[in-house]
Amino acid sequence: MTYSLLIGQKSYSSWSMRAWLSFAPFDIAVTLHMAEIYGDTFRDTVATFGGHRTVPAVRTPDGGLLTDSIAIAWHVAEAFPDRGVLPTDPVLRAEAQSIIAEMHSGFVDLRANCQVNLRNAWAGFQPSDAVLADCARAEEIWAKALGRSGGPFLYGDFTLADAFYAPVATRFLTYGLPMTDVSLAYAKAITTHPAFLDWRADGLKETKEIGRYDKAPLQRIPFPTFS
Ligand SMILES: N[C@@H](CCC(=O)N[C@@H](CS)C(=O)NCC(=O)O)C(=O)O
Secondary structure, three states, rough: OEEEEEOOOOOHHHHHHHOOOOHHHOOOOOOEEEEEOHHHHHHHHHHHHOOOOOOOOEEEOOOOOOOOOHHHHHHHHHHHHOOOOOOOOHHHHHHHHHHHHHHOOHHHHHHHHHHOOOEEEEEOOOOOOOHHHHHHHHHHHHHHHHHHHOOEEOOOOOOOOHHHHHHHHHHHOOOOOOHHHHHHHHHHHHHOOHHHHHHHHHHHOOOOOOOOOOOOOEEEEOOOOOO
16 A cells, blocks of 8 residues: 545645655655646545545555645654655754744745746736745745755755745746745756656646636746756
8 A cells, every 4th residue: 555645736736746745756655646626526526535625635555644735744754754854963854844834834925926837937927025025035944954955955855845845936936036046046956856847747738727827917938947
């Protein structure tokens, strides 16, 4: 038995991306199941899986149920202590746990105004002061961690902290939000990680757009990619 993970559309579901990146980069086998967020069958699909109203949800091999992304992350950290999912140094580990929790409960204005979209970017987006304040806090967190680790990820190798900040980094790219060179290098590291590339490639095969995430009359431009 492996883990079962219920996700939303890969182009759009930021919380699902976090859950996927809590397994795949650490070589933890997981079977994916799809529920179409904002689709007619969403509630029923989630309920049939055993979840509660939202994705992601995880069924563990021994029958446990996790219905929130931070619970999934903490479970992975507990169940796989030798996979480098969190820093081993106790001080860095505490910091990583703190910034994961901050991401999970915060960045409200960035999340509300800049929905994840891996299909395309938008030209001409004008961020509010509240969005810019969230961006500044993300960049502050990244600059501190990357300055210490030397990158490419927050604690050197990819950890759960990167899983949680991945959809923050992609929002900078989708909305052309101003970013420092350090943040851009981090966004490049995230979006060229093999687990992210697999996720996005699958997302690009999804045909249906989510109308409420459409930013018209802003112009669609290609989502930035890096080699
Ligand atoms: N706090 C939850 C949030 C999950 C969440 O809001 N998921 C969105 C998809 S990205 C969802 O299921 N939306 C559908 C809905 O609310 O009906 C978590 O961390 O897992």
